[in-house]
Amino acid sequence: MLKIVAAILFLFVGVFEASAREVTIATWNLGWHMDLATVQRWVDACGKSYLEDPNTGRWHLSTDPQAKAGWDVPNAFDIDNWDSVNLPVCNVYFYKKVVRVNVDAYRKRQEQIANFISRSLPADIIAFQEVSGEQAVREILPMGGADYELCGFTGYKVQRLVIAWKKSLGTKMSCNVEDALSLPANPPEKRPRPGLSLTLNMNGATVRLLDVHLKSSCVSPFDNGKLEGGSSDCMTLQQQIDPLESWLERETGDGAKVVLLGDFNRNLWHELRDQRPARTDNSAPTGPRTSGALSRSLLEEVSDGQPAASTLQVVEEHCQTNEIGTLLCTLSEIRDLDTAESTLLASQNYLGCRNPVGLDHVLIGPGVQTAAPGEHVTIRGLGSTRQKDDGSDQVLAISDHCPLLARLNL
Structure with missing residues (x-):
C-alpha cells in the first residue's frame, strides 16, 4: 500500500514539475522613450522659439529676440497647442545643461537599448513604462521585435505602457487598457496613467499580468510620502488604490495566475515596515x-x-552589483538612503540609473513561485548622458531606471 501511495505522489510531483514553467519577467521604465518618427517631430518642435506671456504663464511661437528655444522652456506642456498626447517635454536629457537632442543620437540610444536587452535582459516578458507606443518598443527589441508579440494602446498621454512577450511563450487571450486607474472623473490635468492588462494562454494555463505606472512623488511613508498626507500627489495615488484592488479581485476570480508589476512610484518595502x-x-x-x-x-x-x-507577495529584490551596492540595496528597503548613499548606488560603477531602487516592483499571486530573487539589473555607464561643449558627440542615457528582472515558476 505504501508503495502505491509513493508511486501516486511521484506521479503527482512529476505532473506538477512538467506543468510548471520557469518564465523570466522584467519591468522597465524607459524614460520618455519614443519611436524615431515621433523623435523627429519632437526635435523639430523643441527647436522652435517661444515667448512667455507673463500674465498667463503660457508660451507661444515667436520671433521676438527674447524668445527661448523649446529646449529651454521649463515645461513644454505650457506651450500653446503643444501635442502633449504624443510629445514629451523638451528638457529630458541633461549634461551640464539641457541637451538639445539630435535624431542621430537618439537612434544610437535605441541601438544601445537593443544591445542591452539582447545581452543583459534575458526576459520572456518585458513590461515597459514611459514609451510612446508599440512602434517605440519594436525599434529597441532585438531583431526589430521579430520574436515578440506586443500589447499596447494609443491615446491618453505620452507616457504609455507596452508589454512584449516572446511568441513561443503563449498566445494572447486579451489585451485591455485599465482605464479606471487613470481616474477618468478627475480633470484632465489631474489624471494619472491607466494600467495595461495582458492575459496569456501558456500551455493551457491562464496567466494574467497588469503593467502599472502609478502617480509619482509619493514614494515613502518615511520621507514626505505619507499616502494619507495632504500633498496632491499622494491624494491622487490614494485615489488609485480602489481601482487597483478592484482589478485584482475581479481578475483573480477565474483561477488565473496573476503578476502585478511596473513602476509603482511607491516603496512597498517601506510600507511593509x-x-x-x-x-x-x-x-x-x-x-x-x-x-x-x-x-x-x-x-x-x-x-x-x-x-x-487576490493575495499578493512582493518578490524579493537584490541588486546586480558589488558588496557595497548590495548592502545599500538592503538598507534602502529599511530606510531612505541619504544623498551620498543614493548617489553612490546610482553611479556607473554600481547600478548606473538615477532611480535605482524603491519604485519598481514585481508582485505575484497564488500559484506563482519565485525561482530566485528579483534583480535590479545594472546599466552602468549606459545611464549617463554626455556631449561636447558645442553639443556634438551626444550620448543619451538609455533610462533613468534600471530593469527589474524576476524568474518565476508559472
Missing part, C-alpha cells in the same frame, strides 16, 4: 473604508487577503 495601522481610522483593510478614512499602505489595502485568490 511601517508599524502604523493600514488606515487612519485603524480599521482592517479587509472591509470597506468608512467615510473620511484614508489608506496609509497601498500594498496592505490592495492585497488584504480577501478573497484569498
Whole structure:
C-alpha cells in the first residue's frame, strides 16, 4: 500500500514539475522613450522659439529676440497647442545643461537599448513604462521585435505602457487598457496613467499580468510620502488604490495566475515596515473604508487577503552589483538612503540609473513561485548622458531606471 501511495505522489510531483514553467519577467521604465518618427517631430518642435506671456504663464511661437528655444522652456506642456498626447517635454536629457537632442543620437540610444536587452535582459516578458507606443518598443527589441508579440494602446498621454512577450511563450487571450486607474472623473490635468492588462494562454494555463505606472512623488511613508498626507500627489495615488484592488479581485476570480508589476512610484518595502495601522481610522483593510478614512499602505489595502485568490507577495529584490551596492540595496528597503548613499548606488560603477531602487516592483499571486530573487539589473555607464561643449558627440542615457528582472515558476 505504501508503495502505491509513493508511486501516486511521484506521479503527482512529476505532473506538477512538467506543468510548471520557469518564465523570466522584467519591468522597465524607459524614460520618455519614443519611436524615431515621433523623435523627429519632437526635435523639430523643441527647436522652435517661444515667448512667455507673463500674465498667463503660457508660451507661444515667436520671433521676438527674447524668445527661448523649446529646449529651454521649463515645461513644454505650457506651450500653446503643444501635442502633449504624443510629445514629451523638451528638457529630458541633461549634461551640464539641457541637451538639445539630435535624431542621430537618439537612434544610437535605441541601438544601445537593443544591445542591452539582447545581452543583459534575458526576459520572456518585458513590461515597459514611459514609451510612446508599440512602434517605440519594436525599434529597441532585438531583431526589430521579430520574436515578440506586443500589447499596447494609443491615446491618453505620452507616457504609455507596452508589454512584449516572446511568441513561443503563449498566445494572447486579451489585451485591455485599465482605464479606471487613470481616474477618468478627475480633470484632465489631474489624471494619472491607466494600467495595461495582458492575459496569456501558456500551455493551457491562464496567466494574467497588469503593467502599472502609478502617480509619482509619493514614494515613502518615511520621507514626505505619507499616502494619507495632504500633498496632491499622494491624494491622487490614494485615489488609485480602489481601482487597483478592484482589478485584482475581479481578475483573480477565474483561477488565473496573476503578476502585478511596473513602476509603482511607491516603496512597498517601506510600507511593509511601517508599524502604523493600514488606515487612519485603524480599521482592517479587509472591509470597506468608512467615510473620511484614508489608506496609509497601498500594498496592505490592495492585497488584504480577501478573497484569498487576490493575495499578493512582493518578490524579493537584490541588486546586480558589488558588496557595497548590495548592502545599500538592503538598507534602502529599511530606510531612505541619504544623498551620498543614493548617489553612490546610482553611479556607473554600481547600478548606473538615477532611480535605482524603491519604485519598481514585481508582485505575484497564488500559484506563482519565485525561482530566485528579483534583480535590479545594472546599466552602468549606459545611464549617463554626455556631449561636447558645442553639443556634438551626444550620448543619451538609455533610462533613468534600471530593469527589474524576476524568474518565476508559472
